[in-house]
Amino acid sequence: xxxxxxxxxxxxxxxxxxxxxxxxxxxxxxxxxxxxxxxxxxxxxxxxxxxxxxxxxxxxxxxxxxxxxxxxxxxxxxxxxxxxxxxxxxxxxxxxxxxxxxxxxxxxxxxxxxxxxxxxxxxxxxxxxxxxxxxxxxxxxxxxxxxxxxxxxxxxxxxxxxxxx
Numbered sequence: 438x439x440x441x442x443x444x445x446x447x448x449x450x451x452x453x454x455x456x457x458x459x460x461x462x463x464x465x466x467x468x469x470x471x472x473x474x475x476x477x478x479x480x481x482x483x484x485x486x487x488x489x490x491x492x493x494x495x496x497x498x499x500x501x502x503x504x505x506x507x508x509x510x511x512x513x514x515x516x517x518x519x520x521x522x523x524x525x526x527x528x529x530x531x532x533x534x535x536x537x538x539x540x541x542x543x544x545x546x547x548x549x550x551x552x553x554x555x556x557x558x559x560x561x562x563x564x565x566x567x568x569x570x571x572x573x574x575x576x577x578x579x580x581x582x583x584x585x586x587x588x589x590x591x592x593x594x595x596x597x598x599x600x601x602x
Contacts, residue, residue, distance in 0.1 A: 468598075470524055474532050475590035478598040480544060485602050486580040488573065494583035499528045502582050506557055519550065529585045534592045547589040547597050551575045576601060 471477045491498075503523045510517045518540050522532040533550065535541040541550055555575040579587055580601045590596035
C-alpha cells in the first residue's frame with residue numbers, strides 16, 4: 438500500500454505554540470449573528486474598560502438603552518443611517534448595522550460612528566445620573582450596561598467586532 442500522506446515530526450514546543458495561536462479564536466466562540474445581521478467580522482479587538490457593569494444592568498435595561506437611543510433619533514426627525522440591536526441569550530451583544538451604501542465603509546468610519554454615539558449615550562437616564570459621564574466613551578457605556586460585545590458593520594461586506602473587558 439502506498440503512503441499518500443507523510444506526517445512531519447514536530448517538536449512539542451511547536452505544537453504548543455500552534456495551540457496557543459488557535460485558542461483565542463476558539464475562546465471567542467461561535468458567532469450566530471454573523472452571516473445574518475452582518476458579514477463575518479474581518480477585524481476584532483478587545484477594549485479594556487476601567488468601568489464595571491452597573492449593578493442594575495439587566496436584559497431589560499440593555500433593551501431599553503437600545504430603544505432609548507433609537508427614540509432620541511426619532512424625536513429629532515433624523516434618520517440615523519444605522520440600526521441598533523441587542524442580541525444574545527441575555528441581550529449582551531450590541532449590533533450596529535448601517536442601512537445604506539457608502540456611509541460606514543471603512544474601519545475608521547465605523548469607529549467614528551462609535552464616537553458619535555458617545556454623546557447620544559450621555560443623554561440617556563443612566564448616564565445623566567453618573568457622577569462624571571464625560572469621562573466615559575460609548576464602549577465604556579456599553580460595558581456599564583452589561584454588554585460584552587459590540588459589532589459594527591456597513592451591512593454589506595465589512596464588520597468589526599469589539600470584545601469588552
